[in-house]
Structure formats: C-alpha cells, structure tokens
Amino acid sequence: MLKQSFISAIGLILISLLGGCQVDSTQKIAQQLQPSATEINLNRDWQFSKTHPQTGLAELEQQHWQNVRLPHTPQIEPKVVNDQWQGVAWYKKTLSIQPGLQGKKLWLRFEAAMNRADIWLNGNKIGQHQGGYLPFTLDISDSVKVGENKLLVRLDNRDNPVTGPKALKILDFNTYGGLYRGVNLLVRDPLHISDEMLADKTASGGxxxxxxxxxxxxxxxxxxxxxxxxxxxxxxxxxxxxxxxxxxxxxxxxxxxxxxxxxxxxxxxxxxxxxxxxxxxxxxxxxxxxxxxxxxxxxxxxxxxxxxGIRQFAFNQQHELLINGEKTFLRGVNRHQEYPHVGYATSKQADYRDAVKIKSAGFDYVRLSHYPHSPAFMQAADELGLVLIDAILGWQYYSPAPEFRQHVLQTCRDMLRRDRNHASVLAWECSLNESDMPDDFIADLHQTVHQEYPHSYSAGWQHGFDVYLQARQHRLKHYETPQQPYNVSEYGDWEYYAQNAGLNQDSWGDLKQDERTSRQLLSDGEARLLQQARNIKEAHNDNLAIPAFADGYWVMFDYNRGYADDIEASGIMSLYRLPKYSYYFYQSQRDANVQSTQFDSGPMVYIASEWTAESTPLVTVFSNADEVELRLNGQLVARQTPQQDALSTHLNHPPFIFNVGQFKAGTLEATAFINGKQVAQHQVSTPGQVSGITLSMDTSGIPAQAGVNDLVFVYAQLVDSKGNLVPLNQQQIEFSSKGDIQIVNPDAVMTAQGKAAILVRIGDSLANASVTATSAKFKLTSAALPFEQSNSKKQQ
Structure with a gap:
C-alpha cells in the first residue's frame, strides 16, 4: 500500500484539478485510490484562445480566453467543411501541486495535440513536439513548484513540410486541430515502470x-x-x-x-x-x-x-492469413475518425460507438486511414473483434529533406510503442500512402517496424514491406500475381468515380456520371443508393476472385476533404452515422450463426426500397438466409433463393431480386428462412402524408455518459399517421434542448431520406435533459426525448 502521505497528496491534487467534480473530503478520495491510480485526468478547467501567429507570451493576457474542457476543437465547423480553420491556438491551465508530491516524478502526457505543440510551465519552455496524432510525455518534476503552476500550450495546425501530408487545400481529408484528446498527470516514485513515449527505447519502455x-x-x-x-x-x-x-x-x-x-x-x-x-x-x-x-x-x-489478447497472426505458403492456425479472410473497411462539427475531438464513448457500428455492419477488419486513430477506438476493436492495420500519417506527399525522413521514422516508432499491446493490430502501415517513396526509405521504414516489434508485419502500398497493400483502382491497371501477403487496401469508390487511376486527385479527369458512382449521399434517392450497393457488390465479388487475404471498402463513414466543397459520400453510413443500403449489403455477407450481445448480429433481412411510385419494381433484398419470401399487401410475390449472376459468383450471400411488377401502394414484407425455419423479417410501407416527428438517440452499445464531454447523435424522423417513415429530403427541422446538454450543429438541420440528425454534447448530468424537434412547414413538434430514459435503449 502507498504511504498515507503520498495518497493524501494525490487526493489534494485531485481536488485542485478536477474542477467541477464534487468530493466530500480528501480522506474520501484517499480511501478510493489504489496503487495503480496515479494517472490524474486533467481534461477540465482549461482556457483557450485563438491568436495571430506572431502573438508572444507577453501579449497573451490581453487576449480573450474561453473556458473549455478536453477533448476540444478550436472551431465548431459546419456540416460541409470547405474552409477548415488553420492557425495558432493557445491553451492554459493552473496546476496546484501540494507538498506531499515533493520527491515524486511528475509527468505530463498529451495523448494528441494538432499539430506542432510548444509547452511552457511557469514561463519557462519545457518541451516541443511535432505531429498531431500520437502522444508525447514531458517530465516536469524539476519544473513545478509547490503551489500554483501555470501551464501554457501553443498549438499550430497550419501546413507543415516536416510532418506532412499535402497542404490542406489539396488534401483528401481534414486534419482539424486543438487538444483533441486527453491530458494526464502521471505521478511516479523515483523507482518506476517507465512511460513508453518518454523512455524512447527501441522495443522497450513501459x-x-x-x-x-x-x-x-x-x-x-x-x-x-x-x-x-x-x-x-x-x-x-x-x-x-x-x-x-x-x-x-x-x-x-x-x-x-x-x-x-x-x-x-x-x-x-x-x-x-x-x-x-x-x-x-x-x-x-x-x-x-x-x-x-x-x-x-x-x-x-x-x-x-x-x-x-493471446493470439497469433501468421501467413502460410499461399500467403493466406492464419489466426491461431485457422485460415481467415478479413472483410473490412477504411475509416476516417472525424465527427461532424467537432473534427477529431470525440469522446472515448463516441469512438466505441463507431467501432460497434463497423462490427454491426458485418466487418471484421479496419484499416486506420491514413494516420493513427484514438486509443479508445483501438480498445474497442480489441473488445469487439476488429482486426486493425495501424497507419502513420501519409497521403500523396514525400519530401527528401532529412528532417521529414527523420520525423516519419520517429512517428513509426512512436506508433508501435503506443499500440503494440493491442490484440487487434495485424500489421503496421509505416508507409506514406500513395506517395512515391525511394527504395532506401522503404527499407528504413520496414526495418524500423522489425526493430520496434520483432516478428511483426510491416505493410505498405509499394513493394518492400511484408504485406502489400494495393487499391483496386490501381490493381485494375497494374495487377501482378501476388508473391507475398496481399491486401486490397481500398476499393469500390475511385474506380467508379474517375476513369484515371492517377495519384493527383486534385487534378480530376474523365469523371463518371453522378448516378454511376459510389459517392451517394443518403439524400440522393433510392436509385442512386442502389447503384452504390451494386458497385460494391461487383467490386467485393471481384476481390474474392484473387489471392487476397483481406479487402477494405472505401469508406465506412462519409467525410469532409480539404480540397472539396462537398462531402465525400462513398461511406456506407452518412456523416451522421445513418445507414445507406450498402450497409445492409455488407451485413448480409456475415454468417447468420455469428451471435453477439455487443453488436447487431445473427440472421437478418432488409428491403432496399422506399416503395413509392418512383421505386423500381425489381426489389432488392439483402439477407444472410437461405431463402426469402416477399409479400405485397399480404399477397405472395415469390419465395426464392439468392440471385446468381456473374457479379455474385464469389459472394457469401448474393442479394435477392424480386420482380414485383406494377407498383401498388401498401406494404412490402420480407421473411427470411434458414433450413426452412423463419429467422428474420423486415417491412417497408408506402408513406402517407407527414403527420408526426419521432426522436431517437444513438447509443450503439454504450450509453451516453455525463461528465466526460461525451457526444451522441439524436435523430428526428418524419412519419405518417401509421408511423411509417416518410423519406423526404431537404426539409428543415429545428431542435431545442433542456438540461445540461448542448446541440453542437451550427447550421440548419435538413432531412435526408426523412431523417434529420444533430450532435449533442453531454454535460455533467443527464437529469432533466431532453431534446425536442419541430417542423415549421408541417406545423409539428415531437414529444420531448428524455435522455435518462432513452439512454438505456439500443438505437439503430
């Protein structure tokens, strides 16, 4: 047991740092602490200010400071981010150090700070770090004093030739900014287990x-x-x-x-x-x-x-993946970690919900594109069973400058040190994605992976790594029979978007017609959402015909790009995490015998239709069952097995296609059967006039949590008098809230496929918190959605 004086000191510093948390006494905190409880969360009680880049320390007192809590983003962005904020931002905080901490080792650990960070303590500069995606730790033992200490952090997220990648105005994703992950104070005895980032030891530390x-x-x-x-x-x-x-x-x-x-x-x-x-x-x-x-x-x-997790990843002579000796094909997806409006500044709970959605969609693998994602997402992957490829920052940018090369190699080391104990990590993408790297640099990256983690796997998009990552759009023109483990790293988007397979995406050429691409917003309508699903079906089926051990669709969620004035819409879920038809295609590729209480699983059936007069009479149904029966207004249309065609020959469960003939208003009902036994049902009804608004909250496997800066989605749905969804687009919905919650959306909220979404930030209490939605056009107001009651319900 720790000495009482040390425990009391921890209790006193906790009182100083936790701000709004109420405690009865120092003794109460001391009784709750265990020896491992030497990590003190510093996410509360920061102040934040944007300044001119030339603003110095002496001028900061004249700046306007805003009280904030971490994770924090410098600017709440609109839904379409075509002018992401870049500049210099400052954060400051008071650390109160009690006498009992004298003689202890005190470390500040920043989990991420975008992009260049300079840190001062009591007016003295104590550290500097470049790179916005990985943690860094500073030893402040000799810099702090008993009493109050002034911590000051300067962040610069402007384009940086040392860290890369491309300048934001020609970048395919946004990098956002701020102290967007947590900061902790680590208290250690002079004899201690080291911090893996601070130790900076090859294949060691921690x-x-x-x-x-x-x-x-x-x-x-x-x-x-x-x-x-x-x-x-x-x-x-x-x-x-x-x-x-x-x-x-x-x-x-x-x-x-x-x-x-x-x-x-x-x-x-x-x-x-x-x-x-x-x-x-x-x-x-x-x-x-x-x-x-x-x-x-x-x-x-x-x-x-x-x-x-005790596990072994290996490849046999045919380059097939063996997990614990069992041959495994990984059906996967790429993910960008951004959330609407707040960028990367998500809660741990929000990251977990993303992982639940990915697993629920039928995926077992995620490529973390194109940078290290949050530890919280990786922990969720460990828990849920998502195999990961962990990637350093890189996209269509390479510099021969020694500073750049050194930074990339150090980033590779830091990523492995942070993530090496995760059961979920299959390979380390210490490679600059779609960037032409010289052979000697590839060799250095490959060697760095094996130095930091002997007998692990490096991965990259050029030859020279253990695992070869090749996007399908590149394979179509440059395919060679693989001579090593081969992963289709991206597919289903670019090859259906542009005729060329070049790397300069800001110089587009030969673009395909909108209705033929996979970039379809949820509001683009039934026909175009079905086209996205058909593209995916064709591409995934094609991937299964080559000797690849995995494929990863591009991409799970719609996202914003630095160089574009619209949302990149190839996601199988919208920016607000609402599913498109393609989501259910992938869900149908998972075996029905997979059962879990952690995510949506088991037998499923889904009718990909709005069933209106404009709907196609060739109704697509996704299911992982043997047979599906479709009825229209109770009358049997057909009971049949999956459609077999040239684009479905390798799929686990091809779609079911029913010819309903002439449209007739009413209800389509699909019933799925396995071995003759009914296992799942789904129905879609022709909508009537809008007569109500219903609200739901997305908890996706984990409830909203107060006191941790959590973020949750709330959805409003237009319904008719029978409760059927009315899939109208671009209808404005106004939201209001009560209690200790905040609606984050800064711009007007419009429906997509009859649904409108808001992002809600949770304060310190869910008591009496609620959201209400109103439509001025339809003169309707929803019933209030009480957060405490809705929090325990699983929402899709």
Missing part, C-alpha cells in the same frame, strides 16, 4: 507483451518491463506479473529480488504459461488483464494494468 507460443492447450506470454531507478542510491525490488480472467488469477510469476543501481534503467523479461487459454480472434475476442506490480521493501509501489 510494458511490452509478446507471445512466444500460442496454442489452445497451452500458451506463453512474455512480459518485458522497463524499470528506471532515479533514486540517488541503488534499490532492491521485486517485479510481479499476474494474469487475470474474470477477476481470477490464471497465471502469475515473480522476479524475486532484483537490484538496480542509481540512475540506471533495465528491461526485465518474465514468462507466463497459461493452460487452456481463451484465444483472441475476430469471432472470439477474449481478453485478459495483465497486472504488472512493482514492489519496494515489500510495499506495492506501482501497478500497471495492460489488456491483452
């Missing part, structure tokens, strides 16, 4: 877990722990490892007595053997909790918890 043996009868876990002794004398200590499953210890080991001289550091290796382990895979994402405990003189000094 806790690093690998698996020398993976087998369902017995597996081995190697735990490498990096210890630093910053006392002025040598120390004798003990290092223990405990592997936990369901709160029970299933394996443990102790180092016995270890000695480390003053000012020295060392990485210690320990081996755990686990009998009959529960292995991690996309279908069984079993996780363990590893407790790494550091004891000094019999006293628990530090405990660090690491969630791990």
């Amino acid at each position: 806790v690093f877990v690998t698996f020398p043996k993976v087998d369902k009868t017995e597996s081995q876990i190697q735990v490498n722990t990096h210890i630093q002794n910053q006392y002025v004398d040598g120390k004798t200590f003990e290092l223990r490892q405990q592997l936990m499953a369901d709160q029970q210890i299933v394996a443990q080991t102790s180092s016995g007595e270890l000695k480390l001289a003053a000012g020295q550091d060392h990485q210690y290796s320990q081996l755990l053997t686990v009998a009959s382990p529960r292995l991690w895979s996309p279908s069984s994402p079993n996780l363990y909790q590893l407790r790494t405990q550091l004891y000094l003189n019999g006293r628990l000094l530090q405990q660090q918890n690491t969630r791990i």
Whole structure:
C-alpha cells in the first residue's frame, strides 16, 4: 500500500484539478485510490484562445480566453467543411501541486495535440513536439513548484513540410486541430515502470507483451518491463506479473529480488504459461488483464494494468492469413475518425460507438486511414473483434529533406510503442500512402517496424514491406500475381468515380456520371443508393476472385476533404452515422450463426426500397438466409433463393431480386428462412402524408455518459399517421434542448431520406435533459426525448 502521505497528496491534487467534480473530503478520495491510480485526468478547467501567429507570451493576457474542457476543437465547423480553420491556438491551465508530491516524478502526457505543440510551465519552455496524432510525455518534476503552476500550450495546425501530408487545400481529408484528446498527470516514485513515449527505447519502455507460443492447450506470454531507478542510491525490488480472467488469477510469476543501481534503467523479461487459454480472434475476442506490480521493501509501489489478447497472426505458403492456425479472410473497411462539427475531438464513448457500428455492419477488419486513430477506438476493436492495420500519417506527399525522413521514422516508432499491446493490430502501415517513396526509405521504414516489434508485419502500398497493400483502382491497371501477403487496401469508390487511376486527385479527369458512382449521399434517392450497393457488390465479388487475404471498402463513414466543397459520400453510413443500403449489403455477407450481445448480429433481412411510385419494381433484398419470401399487401410475390449472376459468383450471400411488377401502394414484407425455419423479417410501407416527428438517440452499445464531454447523435424522423417513415429530403427541422446538454450543429438541420440528425454534447448530468424537434412547414413538434430514459435503449 502507498504511504498515507503520498495518497493524501494525490487526493489534494485531485481536488485542485478536477474542477467541477464534487468530493466530500480528501480522506474520501484517499480511501478510493489504489496503487495503480496515479494517472490524474486533467481534461477540465482549461482556457483557450485563438491568436495571430506572431502573438508572444507577453501579449497573451490581453487576449480573450474561453473556458473549455478536453477533448476540444478550436472551431465548431459546419456540416460541409470547405474552409477548415488553420492557425495558432493557445491553451492554459493552473496546476496546484501540494507538498506531499515533493520527491515524486511528475509527468505530463498529451495523448494528441494538432499539430506542432510548444509547452511552457511557469514561463519557462519545457518541451516541443511535432505531429498531431500520437502522444508525447514531458517530465516536469524539476519544473513545478509547490503551489500554483501555470501551464501554457501553443498549438499550430497550419501546413507543415516536416510532418506532412499535402497542404490542406489539396488534401483528401481534414486534419482539424486543438487538444483533441486527453491530458494526464502521471505521478511516479523515483523507482518506476517507465512511460513508453518518454523512455524512447527501441522495443522497450513501459510494458511490452509478446507471445512466444500460442496454442489452445497451452500458451506463453512474455512480459518485458522497463524499470528506471532515479533514486540517488541503488534499490532492491521485486517485479510481479499476474494474469487475470474474470477477476481470477490464471497465471502469475515473480522476479524475486532484483537490484538496480542509481540512475540506471533495465528491461526485465518474465514468462507466463497459461493452460487452456481463451484465444483472441475476430469471432472470439477474449481478453485478459495483465497486472504488472512493482514492489519496494515489500510495499506495492506501482501497478500497471495492460489488456491483452493471446493470439497469433501468421501467413502460410499461399500467403493466406492464419489466426491461431485457422485460415481467415478479413472483410473490412477504411475509416476516417472525424465527427461532424467537432473534427477529431470525440469522446472515448463516441469512438466505441463507431467501432460497434463497423462490427454491426458485418466487418471484421479496419484499416486506420491514413494516420493513427484514438486509443479508445483501438480498445474497442480489441473488445469487439476488429482486426486493425495501424497507419502513420501519409497521403500523396514525400519530401527528401532529412528532417521529414527523420520525423516519419520517429512517428513509426512512436506508433508501435503506443499500440503494440493491442490484440487487434495485424500489421503496421509505416508507409506514406500513395506517395512515391525511394527504395532506401522503404527499407528504413520496414526495418524500423522489425526493430520496434520483432516478428511483426510491416505493410505498405509499394513493394518492400511484408504485406502489400494495393487499391483496386490501381490493381485494375497494374495487377501482378501476388508473391507475398496481399491486401486490397481500398476499393469500390475511385474506380467508379474517375476513369484515371492517377495519384493527383486534385487534378480530376474523365469523371463518371453522378448516378454511376459510389459517392451517394443518403439524400440522393433510392436509385442512386442502389447503384452504390451494386458497385460494391461487383467490386467485393471481384476481390474474392484473387489471392487476397483481406479487402477494405472505401469508406465506412462519409467525410469532409480539404480540397472539396462537398462531402465525400462513398461511406456506407452518412456523416451522421445513418445507414445507406450498402450497409445492409455488407451485413448480409456475415454468417447468420455469428451471435453477439455487443453488436447487431445473427440472421437478418432488409428491403432496399422506399416503395413509392418512383421505386423500381425489381426489389432488392439483402439477407444472410437461405431463402426469402416477399409479400405485397399480404399477397405472395415469390419465395426464392439468392440471385446468381456473374457479379455474385464469389459472394457469401448474393442479394435477392424480386420482380414485383406494377407498383401498388401498401406494404412490402420480407421473411427470411434458414433450413426452412423463419429467422428474420423486415417491412417497408408506402408513406402517407407527414403527420408526426419521432426522436431517437444513438447509443450503439454504450450509453451516453455525463461528465466526460461525451457526444451522441439524436435523430428526428418524419412519419405518417401509421408511423411509417416518410423519406423526404431537404426539409428543415429545428431542435431545442433542456438540461445540461448542448446541440453542437451550427447550421440548419435538413432531412435526408426523412431523417434529420444533430450532435449533442453531454454535460455533467443527464437529469432533466431532453431534446425536442419541430417542423415549421408541417406545423409539428415531437414529444420531448428524455435522455435518462432513452439512454438505456439500443438505437439503430
């Protein structure tokens, strides 16, 4: 147990830093703390100001400062971001340090800061970092004083030739800005487990877990722990490892007595053997909790918890992927992490909901495009069973400057150090996407991956990496039979958008007609949404005909681009996370026997039609069942098996196509059967006149949470007198809120396919919080949506 004086000091600093959190006393906090609770969240009580780039420290007091909470974005952007804010922003905060922390090691860890960060403490510059996607840690032990300390952070998110990628005005995505992830104060004894970012050690720092043996009868876990002794004398200590499953210890080991001289550091290796382990895979994402405990003189000094999954990724001679020895094809998707209006400044809960949506759509793999995504999303991938390709920042930009090359190599190292213990990571894309890199630089990147994580896999879009990533639009003109593990990294968008397969997307040429592309907004109507689904069906089927171990559709969610005045709409869900028909195509490709309480799964059937007079009489139904029966107003249209054609030969479950003949208003009802047993139903009705507005909240596997700056989507739906969706577009809906919540949308909210969406920020309480929607055109107001009651309901 930690000494009471140390615990009390932590309690006092918690009171100073948590701001709005109410506590009864220092003693109450002290009683709640455990040895591992030495990470103090600093996300509250910041002040923020935008300034001219030349503004200096002496001029800051004259600036206007706004009170903010992290995660934070410098500017709330409109739905279509065609002029993303770039410039210099400042953040400041007061740290109150109590006397009990003297002699302790104090580190500030920034999880991300866009893009160049300069940091001052009490007027003295203590650090600088370039790169907006990965964490950095600063040792402030000798810079703080007892009492109040002034922390100041200057962020510059303007185009940067050292960090890349392209200038924003010609970039295919937005980079946003701000302290958009959390900041923590780490309190350590002078004898401690190091921080992996601060230590800056190859294949070391912190806790690093690998698996020398993976087998369902017995597996081995190697735990490498990096210890630093910053006392002025040598120390004798003990290092223990405990592997936990369901709160029970299933394996443990102790180092016995270890000695480390003053000012020295060392990485210690320990081996755990686990009998009959529960292995991690996309279908069984079993996780363990590893407790790494550091004891000094019999006293628990530090405990660090690491969630791990025991698993093995390997490739056979045919370059097929083996997960724990079982051949696996990964059906996947690319993801940009932006949210509407707030950019990257999402909550951990919002990132988890994104992962749930991806898994619910039928995917088992995500390529993190084109930069490192949040640790919260990766933790969700571990939990849900999403295999990841982890990527450094890069897109159509390379510089021969030594500073650029050095920065990219360091970014590769930092990404592996942050993410190496995630069960979900298959390969490391330490490659500049669609950027012509020289061979020697490719060799350096490949070598860096293997230095930081021996026996892992590098990945890149040029030859020279372990895994070859090739987009389908490039394959169509430059395909060669793979001689190594091959992943169709992107498909389904660009090859249906432009005739050329070049890399200069800001110099478009030979664009296809709008109705033929995969870039279809939710508001573009039934015919064009069906075209997107047909394109995807053709492309995915084609991918299955070549020796690839995975493919990744471009892209999961619609997103904004720096160089475009519209939304890139190839997502199978809208910017506001509403599904298009293509979402259900992918869902139908997952086997019906996959069952989970964590995401939508099991047998499914979906009618891809609005069923209005303009609808096609050839009705498409997506299902993972053997047979589907379609009825119109209770009368049987047909009961049939999936359509077999040249574009469906390799699909798990081709779509069902029914010829209804002449349109007749009413209800289409699809019933799915497996082995003759009814397993799922779906119906669509011809809409009548708008007579109401219904509201729902998207919780997607995790409820809205107060006190953590959470963000949730609320949807309004136009319905007729029978409750049927009326799929009208561009109808304005006005929203109002009550309670400690805030509607984020800065611009008018319009319907798409009869649905309007807002993003809501949650304050410190859900009590009495509600949202109401109104349509002036239809003279309708919805019933209030109470957040506390709706929070426990799963919404789609």
